[in-house]
Amino acid sequence: MRLPRVLRGGPFAVGSVAVLLVLAAMMAVPSAFTRRDPNAIDFLARLKPPSLAHPFGTDENGRDLWARVVYGARPTLAAAVLLIAAAATVGGLAGLAIGAAGRRADEWLMRVTEFFLAFPQIIWALAFATVMGRGMVNCAIALVITWWAQYARLMRGQVLVQREKEFILTARALGQRQWRILLFHLLPNCLSPVLVKATIDVSLAILLLAALSFLGVGAQPPLPEWGAMVTIGRKYLLDYPWYATFPGLAIFITVLAFNVLGERVRDVLDPQSRASARP
Amino acid sequence: MLLVLRRLPLLVALLAAISAAVFALTQYLPGDPAFVAAGGGDATPEMVAAARARLGLDRPLWVRYLYYMRNVAGGDFGNSIVNRRPVIDDLKKFWPASMELALAAIAISALVGIPLGVVSAAWGGRWPDRLITPASVFLGSMPVFWLGLMAVFLFYRQLDLLPAGGRLTVGLTPPPVATGMLVVDAAVAGQWRVFADAVRHLILPSVILSVISLAMITRVTRAALLDVLHEDYLRTARAKGLGEGRILLKHALRNASVPILTIVGLQLGQLIGGVVVTETIFSWPGLGLYAVTAVENQDYPALLAFTLITTGVYVTINLTVDLLYPLLSPQTRH
Numbered sequence: 001m002r003l004p005r006v007l008r009g010g011p012f013a014v015g016s017v018a019v020l021l022v023l024a025a026m027m028a029v030p031s032a033f034t035r036r037d038p039n040a041i042d043f044l045a046r047l048k049p050p051s052l053a054h055p056f057g058t059d060e061n062g063r064d065l066w067a068r069v070v071y072g073a074r075p076t077l078a079a080a081v082l083l084i085a086a087a088a089t090v091g092g093l094a095g096l097a098i099g100a101a102g103r104r105a106d107e108w109l110m111r112v113t114e115f116f117l118a119f120p121q122i123i124w125a126l127a128f129a130t131v132m133g134r135g136m137v138n139c140a141i142a143l144v145i146t147w148w149a150q151y152a153r154l155m156r157g158q159v160l161v162q163r164e165k166e167f168i169l170t171a172r173a174l175g176q177r178q179w180r181i182l183l184f185h186l187l188p189n190c191l192s193p194v195l196v197k198a199t200i201d202v203s204l205a206i207l208l209l210a211a212l213s214f215l216g217v218g219a220q221p222p223l224p225e226w227g228a229m230v231t232i233g234r235k236y237l238l239d240y241p242w243y244a245t246f247p248g249l250a251i252f253i254t255v256l257a258f259n260v261l262g263e264r265v266r267d268v269l270d271p272q273s274r275a276s277a278r279p
Numbered sequence: 280m281l282l283v284l285r286r287l288p289l290l291v292a293l294l295a296a297i298s299a300a301v302f303a304l305t306q307y308l309p310g311d312p313a314f315v316a317a318g319g320g321d322a323t324p325e326m327v328a329a330a331r332a333r334l335g336l337d338r339p340l341w342v343r344y345l346y347y348m349r350n351v352a353g354g355d356f357g358n359s360i361v362n363r364r365p366v367i368d369d370l371k372k373f374w375p376a377s378m379e380l381a382l383a384a385i386a387i388s389a390l391v392g393i394p395l396g397v398v399s400a401a402w403g404g405r406w407p408d409r410l411i412t413p414a415s416v417f418l419g420s421m422p423v424f425w426l427g428l429m430a431v432f433l434f435y436r437q438l439d440l441l442p443a444g445g446r447l448t449v450g451l452t453p454p455p456v457a458t459g460m461l462v463v464d465a466a467v468a469g470q471w472r473v474f475a476d477a478v479r480h481l482i483l484p485s486v487i488l489s490v491i492s493l494a495m496i497t498r499v500t501r502a503a504l505l506d507v508l509h510e511d512y513l514r515t516a517r518a519k520g521l522g523e524g525r526i527l528l529k530h531a532l533r534n535a536s537v538p539i540l541t542i543v544g545l546q547l548g549q550l551i552g553g554v555v556v557t558e559t560i561f562s563w564p565g566l567g568l569y570a571v572t573a574v575e576n577q578d579y580p581a582l583l584a585f586t587l588i589t590t591g592v593y594v595t596i597n598l599t600v601d602l603l604y605p606l607l608s609p610q611t612r613h
Binding site: 127130244248 | 289290297300301304416419421422423428431432552555556560570574575583585589590594597
């Protein structure tokens with residue numbers, strides 16, 4: 001029963017879970033949150049301030065910003081979540097293999113991860129997306145190429161600790177095959193730090209992808225991705241400040257929710273870390 | 280020493296790999312650099328062919344890469360496709376601005392972050408801690424470019440206190456170049472009016488950039504202090520009758536200094552990515568703005584040079600931090 005314990009972390013934890021549930025609903029059925037079409041152009045209603053008809057105001061084409069923020073949840077979050085899921089899967093499996101391999105292979109593979117960890121992420125993604133073509137997909141691919149290494153090292157460390165435990169020895173003594181031991185005994189026992197890292201990393205991924213949109217290599221118009229909306233809103237900042245404000249606020253609240261939840265998940269899965277924070 | 284020998288090949292391999300990857304990828308650009316160099320729209324096929332030969336684009340990929348790397352080793356990064364000037368000249372012109380911004384930002388985040396971390400640890404679990412720790416999560420969740428835009432709106436548009444961008448007010452003569460960092464150069468030349476103006480321009484970008492590392496430095500300082508706070512030697516210091524402030528600042532902070540200095544160093548490396556974003560917000564004419572302009576113009580010699588140099592700086596900073604670590608902390612010296 002893990003979920004209730006996550007929720008028992010006080011108002012912040014409950015709030016962050018609530019925010020994430022609302023976001024999940026926005027991703028699933030955006031039409032339940034607004035009746036407007038996020039791409040409907042209305043030149044008579046250009047750059048209108050927030051009002052009852054347009055809670056977040058309208059953009060330079062008269063499109064409703066609330067509708068665009070609602071529909072923007074899907075591309076913004078899906079990209080970040082998929083990116084981290086891919087990095088965690090690739091890195092986790094690599095780490096499992098590294099941890100299970102012999103010492104020489106271990107040393108070599110660790111050198112390889114060191115290499116990928118040394119990439120400056122945002123610079124690499126900027127260069128990669130410029131030459132491979134702008135867009136969120138290429139930005140996400142560039143980030144996966146470097147990000148998996150963090151998970152590989154985390155997983156390897158876990159495997160090295162867990163594989164000396166008695167239940168693994170028992171499984172081995174019972175004559176189970178190596179791959180069965182790896183997948184069904186080691187893997188499940190190594191997952192919790194990976195989950196904690198993934199939750200917090202989703203927030204980092206949202207920020208990085210949004211920053212890449214801001215630099216012009218991420219999501220391309222007319223996709224209502226939040227970072228790209230702030231980028232266009234920047235042109236109208238001084239006279240129509242709501243344009244850049246609301247999509248940015250959406251990013252902030254989402255990232256905050258993932259961070260708070262990540263800390264809470266860590267407390268629940270790894271009570272040790274909480275103990276050290278209190279003298 | 281062993282560490283240097285082990286890590287140096289990594290630096291070389293990384294630079295070679297990144298340059299090869301970006302170099303190879305640039306060859307598949309949708310746009311044709313020869314067409315752009317020949318003048319774009321009105322260029323005849325002959326002019327494009329001439330430009331292709333002039334740029335060496337008709338030779339095999341690996342030959343061009345080796346030529347390129349040989350030139351880079353000699354400090355020649357090729358010429359910009361857009362303005363045809365040597366890229367290295369542009370980089371020399373723009374890097375002091377980035378340096379000024381990054382140094383100001385890391386100074387702010389260390390000068391604010393370390394004391395906040397100390398206060399948070401000293402009052403662990405009580406109200407200052409309960410305020411600072413969530414505040415650092417709060418701050419760390421903000422998209423920096425959005426925070427920057429909000430700051431421009433507030434301090435420039437609404438309050439009219441600070442400039443929205445640039446390094447100096449238009450019309451003001453820059454001080455004679457000594458370091459290229461305007462704040463330093465103006466102070467050296469004794470031009471205090473220019474100095475004040477340069478500082479006014481530096482405030483918003485550097486404060487916004489410092490936000491990235493501020494939260495991290497605060498959290499690491501707090502954790503590092505909490506780790507040493509229940510050590511025996513602190514009990515001894517207390518038993519000797521030393522004051523709490525003295526114990527905290529002289530005994531505890533010194534023993535917690537290794538992780539704190541490490542994180543400050545590592546954050547300096549992390550700032551490189553933030554510099555690109557911050558310079559874009561504030562039209563700060565440094566390497567980041569140069570890179571973003573290169574992206575827009577598909578100026579790949581410029582982009583490649585920027586990528587190589589920033590990667591080199593980033594890896595060198597991280598390597599230096601790794602090497603200083605054993606010097607600072609005798610326990611890990613072996």
